[in-house]
Every structure is written in structure tokens, then in C-alpha cells.
Amino acid sequence: MKNYHLRKSSKKTFLSVMMASALYAGCPQAVFATVNEVQVILQSSTVKGQIVDENGEPIIGATVMLKGTSKGAITDLNGNFTLENASKGILVISYIGYITEEVQTNGQGSVNVVLKEDTKRLDEVVVVGYGTQRKEELSSSVMSVKSSEFVQATKPDVAGLIRGKVAGLAVISPDANPLSTSQVSLRGVATLNLGTFPLVIIDGVQGDLNSVSPNDIAQIDVLKDGSAAAIYGTRGTNGVILITTKSGKTEMKPSIEVNSYISFQKINKKLPMMNAAQYLDKVQQGIPGAMDNGARVDWMDEILQTPFNQTYSINLKGGSANTSYIASFDYTSNEGIVKRSKVDMIYPRINVVHRMFDNKLKIEANLNGYQRKYDIGYSNDVYQSALIFNPTSPVKDENGNWTEIARDMIFNPVALLNETKGENKSTNLRAYSAITLIPVEGLDIKFLISNETYNNFSGYYETKKHKSTTISKKNGYASRSTARNENTMMELTAQYNKQFNNSHNLNALAGYSWNKWNYQSASMDNYDFPSDDYSYNNIGLGNALKEGKANQSSYQGENKLIGFFARVNYNYKGKYFISASMRHEGSSKFGKDHKWGNFPAMSLAWNIKGEQFLNNIQAISTLKLRAGFGITGTEPGSAYISLNSLNLGGYGYYNGQWTNLLRPGGNPNPDLRWEKKEELNIGLDFGFLNDRISGSIDFYNRETKDLIGSYQVPVPPYYSAWITANAGSIRNTGLEVSLNVVPVQNKNFTWDSGINFSTNKNKLLSLSSDKYFSDSYQNVGNTLAPIQQPTHRIEEGEPIGNFYGYKSIDIDEDGHWIIEGADGKPKPISEQQESDKKVLGNGLPKFYLNWNNTIRYKQVDLSVTMRGAFGFQILNMAEMHYAAPVSLLGGDNVMEKAFDNVYGKRPLAYDQSLQYVSYFVQDGDYWKIDNITIGYTPKIGKNKWVKNFRIYGSISNLATITGYSGIDPEVGITGQTPGIDDRYRYPSARTFSLGVNLSF
Template structure:
């Protein structure tokens, strides 16, 4: 029998089989209801006819069997579905009746029974395949029924790249979703931004749900993921209430449902990396030229060291993933185990991870009861986290300074922020161990056709232990006399979730389809942490494992602290979907949610949503448009909310402070620690989305266009208040608003499709503008702006300003327009006239650019020719600027006295002359550069040999790939892909871990 593509290619053995069973229930109900409208004569004639048993098999045009096909006796309630091999048996079939065969993605077919006891059917493909079933809030829908802005990426379309988290699997695949990897640190996770900045002080990341359970983007192995769905607009995310304001990412892991022989899948790859670009710091020879020319601060210490090369290594990373699955018609299972060891290009940056997972699904009582249970998690182990001073000091450390002195001790300087990078690497010890355990169980009861009652309970625990030690040879002792410093930190969090839902679907008279969802959700989050440190140890031998030995504890100089907080979230939610003839759609949902983080009068919020859709393709006025495959117009409106980060801002918080004389002795007094705000409430985001889905030439050309507007109101922000009546001058309150407007376009093309050669191409574009509308309200006033970011020492100025009426992300500083004859900056004053930098005033500062890209463009291509496949992903960001903090600090002659500087420090500025040797560091527009870029992000070549003589191997693919292959940009820094989150986007941190190019060789094996 042929390998079943509907289990493997179209992921039938995942969430889709549940959809098919629901479709069967709907179909049976619809035909039951339809009998009310059938003529009595027809009904009587069927009852009087002889009844037989019909068997058969259902296949597609290639001859592959199709499981889950709905087979119904027309105008009756008699029906069944085909099994895993496409076989079916249908009893009590009246002779002379008609069988209706239907399957999502296939054209329905009607067959007269007559006297035939065996009927085999070949179904033809339609344009909406089974793989177009997408996940929505608390359920699934066919793509053609979706009226919100939802994007879906299947495992077969993931970006084939070694990745520490799931986000990079869909990087560049979804319009409006930017996935940024700002460095090559193996401990870094991707930054995900969805439709711009919607909040000022709360988290900006989307809600991540893994099989319906909240989690982190790196808490599931990328090898375990079957599908990723993104709920982009407010109408799709509103059913998640306060958690959905930044969008929702639904991750569905691989599951096995149905009868299947045990099989093993092995995925493994090895990779290495190479630094993409080094900052052009002066070589030893160039540095000595400055010494010879008498440049201030240059000092020849006799050595010849490339400090950046000294801290780098050629890393080796490896991943091994084993997946075992099997099952009977009643019980199925899948077990997987992943091991990954990732090394970074900087020495001593390495992380080891394991991801175990077990999922079991069991059905009983004629499939009326289903139990879905899973245990998963990860263990992450690494040494000390990357010290961002290592790379920075490798750049600026004097290239003529020897690594060690004549006694073998590290060369050090007493100057702050100037440390021997190899000493930083080698004179610290430590370990970090993170264990995450996720357990859930879901019980689904289907007492009648069309009704599913589901109870889900889960617990996620997270434990992090950190130990850190600086030896007696560390700078902390050499310069500050710490004589050995140790610290220990532990963090533990526990997240409990319980949900009860009921879902009912029904089809009436083949024209009216509706579904109703109702549910209750309860979440409790608890966090605990403890910290202690000590120093002045008698020996390095104990490091952080005998904290009491340090003398600082006895002197009262050691530190210790503990923290615990807890919060609860409770929600009631419901949704109604209705469509008429699969032509007109309407959906409405509401969530009523309460949080313990808010004041007594504002603990509950209501989050409604409504969407409508119109399938124009089925209208009579488009019947003659032969090139048109699909055309649907949709519109939606939804409200979501945002919680603050801290759980106790609305309450009186007490601190110890000061002493009072009571009962004949001095006692430590309790006093209020903050201004409570019992009126603290939700931020609310109202979003309107209008979209158009289209397809032409049998979907050889297809895509979507979305236009949206999002207004976030009642922003949570810190405000200055008078004292009195307030105890303190600051309070966290609600005021102000942000507006986001944007457009997203996705275009899917199949330029070539032959028996041997298939070329799929995807292009998507998105543009967004985030603007601060107001920062004040009637009760809480502000100056209309707030500064954010910091250039750090020695400049010590904010980098950005958020201001009413201006887009978020604006750089704000002095606009340099020239240099004078002596090499000092000339800036544009408040009045627009030139003035010397020494006469600068805060009012001279201006908007210098914006760190948020105005547009993202992604182009993904996959080509398969016989047994070969090629994947090329490219992406770019346009219309934004980057603050090059490395050049601002290292491309200035005055810093030669602080260590090494860049070659360009002595280049002419504005075509005149170099900066003066005494021109101090300044934050000016000269260092705010255009950041536009286009990247060839990944190229993968694969080969799948045919192994007809090796029966026990079902599939084999070997591949090689290069990630971060090339970048086209005018930006002079090491990489234009920088942070785009929060209120300070576009800042190229001078401490950043370098970017790298990754080379990978891998194998996928099924047997």
C-alpha cells in the first residue's frame, strides 16, 4: 500500500483528524435536519426499500488512501468515516439511495448505490487542502472559514536552520511578524514584534501557547513542532483577553492520532560558525604609528596582540532528535528526546539542552471520551552567562599590552571599564542550571453528536540555580581587593492553569452552519527568588559552594535578599460562529476577565470581538471569471487588554524605614513604601482589521491583504504627583494612548509545477507606524514627552524621546552639521543656526531619525527537482536608522587615551579634517546612520535518495545549509539587525555579542 500523504504530508495525524470527526458530526446533523424538509413520499419509499451493507475504499487521484472521509446516505442520518487505510463499512443502506463522499480539500462526490455492495471512490482535489486547517482561540477552523487575520505555517514550510527557539522557524514567513536575532550568543532568544509598539511599560511580546498552555518561545524543541499559527489582529486574539494584546502565537506539537505502526524518526545535524564582520580597530602597527607621531594617550607596551582573535573560537554545535510514535485505533502515543549542545564564537559561551516529551491519547466508550495527557520540558545547563565586557574590552584593549606580565599575572589597569578580556573569561567560575517541567491533561467528553466538553489542567514549574565565583586573580581582587567573590541565586516559578470549555457545532438544511463555544479559565502564577553573596575567602577551592567562609559576611558587608509574589487571572469567555451557504460569515466573541493586579473597582474587564466575511467567489456575478479561484472579504473589530508587570501596584506596600521609641525601646518602623493606586486598571487596545484573501489560476497565485488600525488607551505609565497629598512624588496610573496603523501583503506563487520540478515562492510586505497620541489625562499630567535609553558613560544622555504627536522610536540628540577649523563639532541650534558644540543647550536637541523600520520585505523560495530540494530565504528592513554606539565611542581620537580605537577615528569628517584630539565624546547625528538592509538569510540544499532495496528505511534526507549568508547595507556597524523592541529601538549596543555565519550539515531519517 502506498505511503499515506494525508497522514504525513498533510499532517492528518495531528489536530486535523479531530476536525474531520467534527465535520462528520456536523454532516450527520445536517442531513438529519434536512429530512424535515424532505417529502413524505420520498421518506416512505426509502424505508420500504431493501437495506444492504456497503463497503469500499476511498483514494485520491494518485492512488493513495484517504482516511477520515465522510460517507453519508443522502437525506438520512446514516453515515461513517473511512479508516486509516481509506476503507469504510456502512450498514443499513437502502437500495436506490445515494452515498455522498466528502473530505476537506476534495470535491464532494455522489454515487448511486443501486445493488452495489462494494463502492470504491476516487476523489479529486480542490484548492483548500487539509493542511489549510488553522488553529484559532480554543479550537480549529478551515482556512476558508476564517474571518480574522490569522497566519499559519506548517512544519514542511519551516525555515530549515539550526535554531535555539521556535520563532526562527517562521522568520520571514508571516507578514507583520518580525523575528530579530541581534547576535550569535547561544543563550539569546529571538525578539518577536507583531504590528508595532502598543504599550509603554508592559511587556511587548506576544502570548505563546504550546498546545493551549502558556509558555516561552524557547521552552519547546523546534523538532517537536507540527504547526505554528499567529493570531495577528484584535478580533482573533480578544478571546484571550488581557494576554492577547500583543498577538498570540499558537504552537501545536506533533501528535499521533489513530492506528499506525510504530515508527522512528531521527533528525541530527552538526554546525559551526564564523564571525561575519570585525570592527576595524587599529592594528598594532597602526597603533604604533600614533605612538610615534606623539598622539595623546598612545603608549607602546611592547607586545603584539589581536585581542578579538584571542577571545574567539571555532565553535562546534550538535543536535540529536529521536521521535517514536505508534498506536492502535484506541490508544496512540508519541515520545521524543532532543539533545543539543551549542557553542558560541566567543570562548566559554556554550549551552547544553535536553527536551524530553511524552504524549498519549486514549479513546473509550465508542470514542465518546478522549484523554490527552502530556509530560514535557527541558533542562538547560551552561556556565557563566556571557559577560558583555569581554567583547567590548577585546575591542579597546591596547594591542601592545602583553596578556600577562613577567610574573605570569594578568595585565590590568586600575581604570574603570578597561579590563583584560582574557582575565574576564578565565578568572570566573560558575554554572547555571534551568529545569522546566510542563504537565497537562485534557479530557474531552462528547455525549451527543456535535457537542464536545473539555476539561484541561496543567502545571508548569521553572527552577533556575546560578552559582558565580571570581577568583583571587580576578580584577575584583587585583584592583578592588575582594579576595575572591561568590554569589548564589535561585529562582522558582509555578504556573497553574485550569480550563473548562464546551463546544457545539451543527449544520442545518445544508445552508446554515453554526458553532457555539463557552468556557472558564483560571490561572495562578507564583514566583520566588533568593540571592546571597560574600567575599574575602581563604581559598578559591570552595568557590560558591561554601558561602559562609567569606569574611564579608562576618563584617556585615555581604548581601542577601528574597522575593515572592503571586497573581491570579480568571476569565469567562464565549464565541458564536455562523455561516450561510459558506458564503456569508459572522463571528462574535467576548471574554470577561479578572486580575488580582488591579484595584478593587477595576479588577474585571470585558473584551469583545466581532468579525464578518463575504465569500465573493460564490456570487453569481463572478461565475464567469475563470481565472479566479477564491476571493473573500473580511472585517473584524476586537478589544484586548494589558496587565502591568508588578502584581502589587494598586495596593499599599509597606517597608521598614526609620526608628521610633515605643514601649521603652527603639523599634524599626513600618511605613508605606509606594503610592497605592486603587484606580489602576487595564490598558485596552481596540483594533479594526479589514482583509482580502484571493487566489487565481487554481491558486498558482494567491495571497492576502490586511489593513489595520490599533488604538491603545489607558496606558500604564509612571506619573509625577504632588506631595502632599501623595506620600511620594511618583505613581503608576492609567493615562494616554498609542495608535498603530499598518498594511500587510502576502503573495504566494507557484511559478513552475511539473512532475519533476516544483517552485514555490512567497513574498510578503508589511508597514507599520506607531504614534504616541497622548501621555496625559484629566487627572494625571505630563510634560507631553518622556526620554528613554542611555548612551552610558562617559556621555550619559538619553538616546530616544517619546513625544505626543510623534512616532515611537525617535532618536533625540544634537544635530551635527559641520566641524570647525580646529576639528570640533558644529551643531544646529534651536533657532536653526550653526553653533559650536561647547555652547550646546538641552533645547538644541532634535529628532535625529527613527529606530523602527517603516517596512519589512521577505522573499522565500523552495524548489524541488526529483530527489533534490533547494530553499532560499531572504528578508530586509527599510526606512529606519541605527545609533552606532561603537563608532560614537571608538571612532573618536580622544579615546586613544582610553585604549585602542577604530581606524576611521582619523578619517576626515565632512570632507575637511579629522576630529580634534581633544573633541570629547558627544551624542550627535553623525553617528545615527541609515540601517536599511537586505539579507540572504538562509540557503539549504537537500537530497532524498530512493532506497527501494532497504525496506526498513522509509525516508532519508541529507542536507547542508548556510545561515546569515550575506547582507547588503550601507550601515558601517557589524550587523544592521539590531533591537526593534521597547521604547529604544535601533540602538547598536557597543557591548553586543558579535554576529556569526552558521554552516550546517544534517540528516533526517525515518524507519
């Protein structure tokens, strides 16, 4: 909440002199309406004045009405107005987003008014499916975050803006790779084999987190429960994120906003691998596998850098009485802490809105997109090789050639960075236009059409000095690929708003939606080139193509989604609310017997505070009970798996010659349908002491049925042994609590504090159905070579995310693992049986806690965001592979702790092979000081050019409190194998930023 100094001044007039003579014996004094910050001065029966905001900026288009009459005026470009014959009466001054003021003129002739921003009213407006609602009217679980509340730090994508701001929405950034995007999960795991990312809608059009610049966003709303998301049918199971971008306003002087920041990063934590001196000590001890190759190299230093990142954002906006516009341009250059990991992004955008026929017709046109370019020089092999390459091996040998080891997975990391050439370029163009007609008061008819086209090109080349030649004899390798995706959408909606007898409020929506997706791709590769000069630009020169060893492929697919939807919102006297919606939707991905599905929802709310028995209890400012139920769905991942398909495969001898055989491509399934999620949500919104203390509590129970998966079937009658079908179910239950407190609020100092807590418990109810049978469990994941075991087990009656392996309880006197057998008794690891495996932990946090604080003192602001995850385990893959003496046998480097005592006894034996045991499954609980930002906004005063100026600095990923021994406990939470700290993982980083915000 903002605090401002009162604005007062005085001028001597005839009235002030008379009043001063009578009241104060000659002391001149102006007459003030202090409540409304109004100065009133008598001049004539004509009232003139100026309306400004709290920054002294004129408010254009404010309405000034003489109360009880139809007489009024609109403020001009300087915020001025003139009203005839209005010196006696009450002026009502109003403007959207500001508190309405009433001013008694008392015969005064000049009125200057400062309107205050109505923060509470702005916060009440939330975006829901195909429209908006006031927060007090909501009966579903919806969370809204305004741009002023965004996390102020460098972000990989839009999700970073609201990280820690929404209870139940987990936003994870597992590493500092500039090409990475956030992992997002809302209310647990709702599906097994399909995507878990929420649906993203940007200004009414489906997109993703990279579709829009974070600097262009005005508001983000999250539809959390089924009753809110059901209006989106088969796309709403994982929740919906609605993004509203900034726009211009009518009657607005042209203004320019500039936002820019620079930043650099430092690696947060390095894995404690042995340095050259420690490695040489093992050589001198005669440790098997340790060998001195004569050099002293810190391979991690060879690949790391101190990156410099920069972002520049500029937007121009303004408007006349009928037309408003905004145009923006963003450029971002992000380097990673590993060399040759860099991405450049450009975001252009223009939006124009024109109103005609007394605002009965509104036409909106929008064009935006992005261009993305990054170097393909970095790969996971670079980081892993830098970890384990022998620190005594030289970067190059005496002949100037790269030092290599002729063994899989171990490569010279510097050579990998220097002997590759490549780039990836992608462009995304989003265009939409909307026409809104208001034929009668309260009825809005809107037609929207949009098109989004994504084009990608990738080219890659490995030189003749790359390991693909020096080891694999490829003699130069090149590849190229292209992809094009297009999404076309048309929507027609009609929305009617009406109030009856000042008690009944009705909002009705009906609509039709049509979507078509077309996607195509092509790729080729070749090797054995006469020269490196052509790189990937003359790929036909490679001899592998002539020998039939090169690869070429192409693909095209298409699917459609059509929906009819309706919703009715009704409330009585602002106390009793009901909302009901239905979507009837068809998808070309479904089987012929289930092309269409119905997705109903209903929610109720009772504004208890509105009841008479609470009217006199001033301490309670908000009290509302909510309940909702909704059904959403999930589409199959592929467009054609329900259909008959034919493939060419193998050869047959026919009519004297060999010919390609035509084979069935898979089993058709006309019964294939959507996954169906049924969700019940019960919530309570509360506020005390004029909402100085406010928040909400939500409990949900969601069950996903008809899970889509692959099931084994008999051959015959089926063509092949597997079919994609619906079977199985998952249940998620959870509690979410949000609490916002303003502990201190006065003229110069404000402290806003928000804390949210969420917990989730999931359970796999079934993997089978009456028609399609599966075992009661599935083993998933992979520990990778040389262990080669699954990491997780998905089992009926158990939660998703269980680690499954051998439970280690000790080591013997020779340094070999002792595990717990199936009978609960100790046994040597050498006698391991599959039946000995047990649940070792779970990779999904049981609960999340976030704490956000904003402190403002005069012109200085400080924000601190902290967050944590608790009650989960992490499989430390790096330790499992690199913290055992046996890993030294091939001449590779190992972690310092490889020779530490295990269970307080002795190090592992040199001949103890790598094993997946519970010793490497560690508690992952953590608490992060995620971001600290301090800003200064000096007083500009009456400056001709600059309206606002702010400078700030921030530190992201400042500190982590955890008992986990890996580089960062913030690991992946999506998919069937959550909680794995990959040994290939790009390291995390601490980011230091300095930024400036300017407006002209």
C-alpha cells in the same frame, strides 16, 4: 506543492484477455482509471484492494464505502480491505488529509488506489482561540504556517521558524549569542512601559518560545488583529502565537523519525579596530595616549572560537483503534563564537490520547519540558574589553600574572574568561490533561488542567586572580541564586457545531478559565574567602558576611486571572460569515475599583466568489472581504502596585532603643486597570487561476488607551512622590500584503514563491489624563559613560523611537564639532544648550519586505529566504565611543577610522570629547539573504526498514546588503529605545549546517 510519478502496473486476467481480443487484436492491456490512479481487475463479486499514499505507504483506517449504501469497510494495518457484493457500483475512498476518490468497479474484483494528499485542505485548517476553523470561514486576520514551510536552519527559539513568513510580524535576532532569544513585535508598538511580546499558547496552555523544541512543532498560527485576539482578554494586546505540536494518529503502525544536524559558525564581521602594527604607528607619531607595552596581541582572536553545534531529535509515534501516542527526545548543544558562551538543552515529551465509548470520550495526557544548562563564564565585559584593550599589552606579565588596567570598564578579557567559575541550570516541567466528552452529536465538552513549574539555580565565583581581587581587593567573590515559578491553569469549555438545512452553519463556544501564578526567588553573595577551592559552594566562609557587607534577599509573589468567555460563529451557505466574542476577565493585579473588564470583538466576512455572478469566472478562485473590530488589554507588570504596602526603612529612637521604622512602600491606586487596545481591521483574501496566485491585504488601525506608567503626585496628600496609574494613548496604523505565486508547476519541477510586505506608522497621542499629568515629552535611554545623555525622546504628537540629540553639520578648522542651534544657525559644540537638541531619526523600520522561494526538481529541493527592513536609523554606539582620537588618551585601542577625515576635512581634534551627535546616527536599511537550504530526497523504493530519507545543507545569514557601517544592521526593535547598536553587543555570525531526516 508535491509532484509524484503515476503508479501503474498490469496483470493478465480473463477480462483483460477478452477486452484485448475484442479491442486490440491480442495485445494484453489492463484497464486504468487514470484520473484516480486506480487499477481495476475482475475476479468475483467480492472486491478486495489496497489503499496507499503517494509514497507507497499503506493508509491505515481509510474508509471504503459503496456509494448509495451503508456498506463499507476500513483498511487494516497493511492498507487492505475486503468488501462483499460490491463488484458493481462506485467505491468512495476517503481519509482525513487526502483527496476523496470515487472508483467505478464495473465488475472488477481488485482495486488498488493511490490517495493524494489534499494540500489545499490541510492549509485551510487554522487554529484560533479555543478551537479550529477552516481558512475559508475566517473573518479575522489569522496567518497559519505549517511545519513544511518552516525556515530550515538553526534557530535560537521557535520564532526563528516563521521569520519572514508572516506579514506584520517582525522577528529579529540581534546577535549570535546562543543564550539570546528572538525579539518579536507584531504590528508596531502598542505599549510604553510593559512587555511587547505576543502571548504564546502551546496546545492550549500558556508558555514561551523556549517551552517546546522546534522539532516538535506541527503548525504555528498567529492571531494578528483585535477581533481574533480578544478572546484572550488582558493577554491579547500584543497578538497571540498559537503553537500546535505533533501528535500520533489512530490505526497507525509504530514509526520512528530521526532529525539531526550539525553546524559551525564564523563571525560575520569584526569591528575595524586598530591592530598592533597600526597602533604602534600611532605611538611612533606621538599621538597622545598611545603607548607601547611591548607585546603584539590580537585580543579578538584570544576570545573567539569556531563553535561546533549539534542537535539530535528522535520521536516515536503510533496508534491503535482507540489509542494514539507520541514520545520524543531532543538534545541540542550550541556553542557561541565567543569562548565560554555555550548552552545545552534537553527536551523530553510524551503525549497519549485514548478514545472510549465509540469516540464519545477522549482522554489526553501530556508531559513535556526542558532542561537548560549554560556556562556563566561569558559577560559583555569580555567582548568590549577585547575590542579596546591595548594590542601591545601582553596577556600576562613576566611574573605570569594577568595584565590589568586599574580602571573601570577596561579589563583583561582573557582573564575574565579564565578566572570565573559558574553555571546556570534551569528545568521546566509542563504537564496537562484534558478530558473531552461528546454527549450528543455536535457538542464537545472539554475540561483541561495544567501545571507548569520552572526551577532555576545559578552559581558564580570570581577567583583571587580575577580583577575583582587584583583591582577591587575582593579576595574572591561568590554568589548564588534560586528561582521558582509555577503556573496552574484550569479551563472548562463547551463547543457546539450544527448545520441547518444545508445552508446555516453554527459554532458556539462558552468557557471558563482560571490561572494562578506563583513566583519566588532568593539570592546571596559574599567575598573575602580563605581559598578558591570552595567556589560558590561554601558561601558562608567569606568574611564580608561577618562584617555586614554581604547581601541576602528573597521574594515571593502571586497573582490570579479568571475569565468567562463566549464566541459565536455563523455562516450562511459559505458566503456570509459573522463571528462575535466576549471575554469577561478579572485580575488580582488591578485596583479594587477595576478588578473586572470586558473585551468584546466582532468580525464579518463576505465570500464574494460564492456569489452567482462570479460562478462562471474561472480565473478567480478566491475572493473574500473581511472586517473586524476587537478590544484587548494588558495587565500591569507587578502584582501589588495597586495596594497599600509597608516597608522597613531607616531607624528611629523609641523607648530607649533604636528600632526599624515602618514606612509606606508606595501609593496605592484602587483605580489601576488594564491598558485597552481598540483595533479595526479590514482585509481582502484573493486567489486566481486555481490559487496559483493567492494572497491577502490587511489594513488596520489600533489605538491603545489608558497606558500604564509612573506619574508624579504631590506629597501630601500622597505618601510618596510617584504613583503607577493609567494615562495616555498610542495609535498604530499599517498595511500588510501577502502574495503567494506558483510560477512553474509540472511533473518534475515546481517553484513556489511568497512575498509579504508590511508598513506601520505609530504616534504617541498623549502622555497625560485628566487626573494624572505628565510633561508632553520624556527623555529615555542612555549613551553610557563618559557621554551620559539620553538617546531618545518620547513626545506627544510624535512617533515612538525618535533619536534626540545634537545635529552635527560640520567640524571647524581645529577639528571640533559644529552643530545646528535651536535657531537653525551653526554653533560650536562647546556652546551646546539643551534647547539645541533635535530629532535625529527613528529606530523603528517604516516597512518590512520578505521574499521566500522553494524550488523542487525531482528529488532535489532548494529554499531561499530573504528579508529586509527599510526607512529607519541606527545609533552606532561603537563608533560614537571608539571612533574618536580622544578615546586613545587612556591607552585604549580605537577604531581605524578614528583618524579619518570627518566631513571630508580633517580628523577630529585630540581634545574633542565624545559627543552624541547626528554623525553617528546612520541609515539602517538592509536586505539579507537570510537562509539557503538545499536538500536531496532519494527514492527509497520498497525498503523494509527505511520509509523516508533526506539530507540537506544550509547557510544562514549568508549576506547583508546595507550602507550601515556597524557589524550588523539588525538591531533591537522593542522597548522605548529601538535602533541602538550597543557597544557591548555580541557579534553576529554566519552559520553552516548539515542535517539528515530519517523515518522508519
